[in-house]
Amino acid sequence: MERKFMIQQAKDNSFLAFSQTCEMVKSTTSKNMKIKIVSEYLRKLDDGNLKVACDLFSGQIFPPWEGIELQVGYSTILDILKEVSGLNEKTLVEIIIKNGDLGDAAEEILAKKTIRPLLEEEYDLVQVYARLKKVAEASGKGSVNEKKKILTGLYLNMTPLETKYLTKILTGEMRIGLVSGLIIESIAEAFNRRFEEVNESFLLINNVGETAILAKYGKLSEAKLVLLRPTNFMLAESMQSAEEIVDYFRKELICEFKLDGVRVQCHKKVDTIKIFSRKGNEVSTQFPEIVEDLLQIGHDFIFDGEVLAFKNGKPLPFSKLQTRLQRKYVDEKVVNEVPLMLFVYDILFFDGEPLYKMPLIERKKIIEKIGFTGRIKCLEYFLVSKREEIERKFFESLELGYEGLMLKDPSAPYTVGKRGKYWIKLKKELDTLDAVIVAA
Template sequence: MLFSELAKYYEKLEATSSRLGMIDIFAEALKSASVEEIDKIIYMTQGVLAPAFDGIEFGLAEKMAEEAIAIATGYTKEETDRDYKKSGDLGITAENLKSKSKLKPMLQKKYTVIEVYNTMKKISETSGSGSKDIKIRLLSELIASSAGIEARYLVRYPLGQLRLGLGDATILESLSIAKTGSRVEKETLERAYNLCSDLGYVGKELFEGGIGRVRNFKVAMFKPIRPALAERLPTAEEILKKMGGRCAVEQKYDGFRCQVHMHGKKVRIFSRRLEDTTQMFPDIADAALKEVHSDDIIFEGEALAYNEATGEFLPFQETIQRKRKHEIGKKAIELPLHLIAFDLMYANGKSYMNEEYETRRKMLEKLLEGSTTIIPSNRIITDSSKEMEEFFEASVENGLEGIVAKDLKAPYIAGARKFSWIKMKRSYKGELSDTIDVAIVGYYLGRGSRASFKFGGLLCAVYNKKRDMFETISRLGSGFTEKQMSELEELLSKIKTQAKPARVDSLVKPDFWVYPKYVVTVRADEITKSPMHTCGREKQEDGTEAGYALRFPRLVGEEAIRSDKSVEEVNQTSEIIEMYKMQKKVRVEG
């Protein structure tokens, strides 16, 4: 497939306001591609060169892209910069200037998708002396040989600003339709994706070996498994009822979630977002090699800093200091970590994904016997709500977040939020004070005292997994520092768009829409019903329609953006509805 053909599909996707339309368009693009192109097209559409755990970055700054556009079109850097300031989108600037290029027309090479992908990979791999000039030259050659619409996406792609709005669920449905003619195999494809976290690999396997090969997907070393997630309930009584009267109860720790893969002498540690964080945690990697009694293993836990003198765990605000790229060894000495292990997925050549929780736990304890840095989470097994409450209170008194109850017979459910794990945090014990993660889907210009920041607040949404849509829940205008406002304006201005993205359901119109990409954490007084927002929107008893909204929301945390969470990991609509019910119940019982 020529890249010009893919660019036409991208143009259609960008202009489409219907999610179903997007699925059909991308399915058509996949059907038009060769087997060798499938994974490249999926990675390109995700805006990456490889899955997150490979850690491959383009390493191309906006200024470099501006220089490449200038070289490819014959305009000066100043003229290119003026057009960019006017358009607000370097992709549109590339398209504009390419369509009225000052250079004499030459015989243009028509690049294929694979050639473009390989050139982009070469750009990412170029480093050292003179690398900047090489990166600019490679990109300028692609732009020079392109038509206007191709130039738009050639520039946007390495800058991470494609603006297509396709989420993982949409791509999975497109793959199902492209290969099988219907959406029925989406769950099969999603299961495979949950096991390997590599959508390009899943697509390639599907087109090479058919749906049968995808059904036989197994856990693989050094391909991270998408983590299991917990539902929430407000009381021990409700948890026990949901669990069938008896369950395991583990303490809930507030640290870095780590998935450890070890084979022989090789160790890799993956974050909640499935990024390779091995270099950040040399003490954990070293402990895995020395203390774990298995030649090959995949397990997960929570890494926390601790005070060696007292043996107490430190607050997350201190633990987060370990998240750095420089002076890691020094920080490892200052803030040593324990890894509190809580689940096992694979060991000694055997997958434990489908084994019962209690079987996984016993094997994990056996493999960690005698370890001091990596230790199993503290837990009880109980059929008593009173005992669970006491364990919860003791955990909170010790500075922990709360507890997680686990179904003794449940398998490990990758990439899903199910009632096989149920969390109860201290913040649920009363009015709504638990934090909520939301996706940014729009922003407002600054007015009054904020006019100088060009930023006045955010339009935020939660994720409806059934619809694969982001439904608005609040306008957010409080809790920002000046630094955060500047940071948000800089980030969001690069992905803003005048048209509402296809996966956003909103009755409210911000000054600028943005494609769901960034996550922020908010705290609110309560959840209320609102005719203005689409989260869980449905007909009321009086015949009107209303959704759920946050009352008096404000930003929390020192960092404006939650870099450890992907946009589809924000709170879901179903969770908001349950939290609303819990809130009402607490008031009635109080």
């Protein structure tokens, strides 16, 4: 029998309504029911609370590229729970062990709280977000107490159910069975948009809350690349042999050596450079010499490429790059010990113009005209169409210290955030030999 859910005694934009919605989503295993619950909830929210709700559903308070972190540990949360509940530490620990989840434990612990604020407040999502941002911004001497003071105020005013989901948000452990795809489907259902249309916009702007606002007002087509903010990377599929690749495409392909480094997205706007990782985190400080050389390029751009440890014209083992990535601070000594090279192999944006819909071969021509210097190179590519050509290039790549080949459709657009057969990986499996064991 289908279970009916009702959000009671909670204003639409309130954190309580959000918490009740999370609880309902968690209580059903039905994908369609999850979408129904979330879409009906999203439809009732105003713009500000809609954006925050979608971001929190995705388990992300702040976008990774902003570099904002709460820096609130378990011990801080435990101290707050102890203070607000009035329970002793032994009882707290027993409840936490019994529940196995700090959020679930918080709900049980604060069902017994004895301390109440003089004037109780009810928070909407925007207000909770604003307080969490203040927590993240608190730094320096006295910051721990400042963070604790702000969070204690929230815990004191919230119902036990709200504290459960506040705790889950703080610990990054929502675990309500609402994956990214279901949130996108819920947004599409809430505002009567096609899933494909909503998903395309989300993959491009890389923010589910902003995508929801565009969907609400029928402006998904206005989603666009934004300089200094990462978009999703195009992804490749694997094939096992040159023959399989030739049979699938049956046309001339772009062939590149497959690099064994760190894939990055490089943005330049006027005199500002930002380098982002696959996860959307800014990693510019790890590559100061690359930033320095990117600044010499007299254009605004978004590049897709790979950073390698590189010396004397050859790539160094990935382990060398790893030793550098593990360093908290990169000084001149580190730069000299592990020299780097950025190989650019795609371009998404150039001097005000988005290029990701343009055929790859045309994007390559734009890259070739830029004229890189220093520690930045345009990744060399070859045109191949026969099995023998691909196999020859494959073994050449291994001899030079690379890990195989990338074969790319020259007519393909840059499909942001999608894995598909426009790009194919051919890795070291081809290097194995078939052998027959004969007993004599």
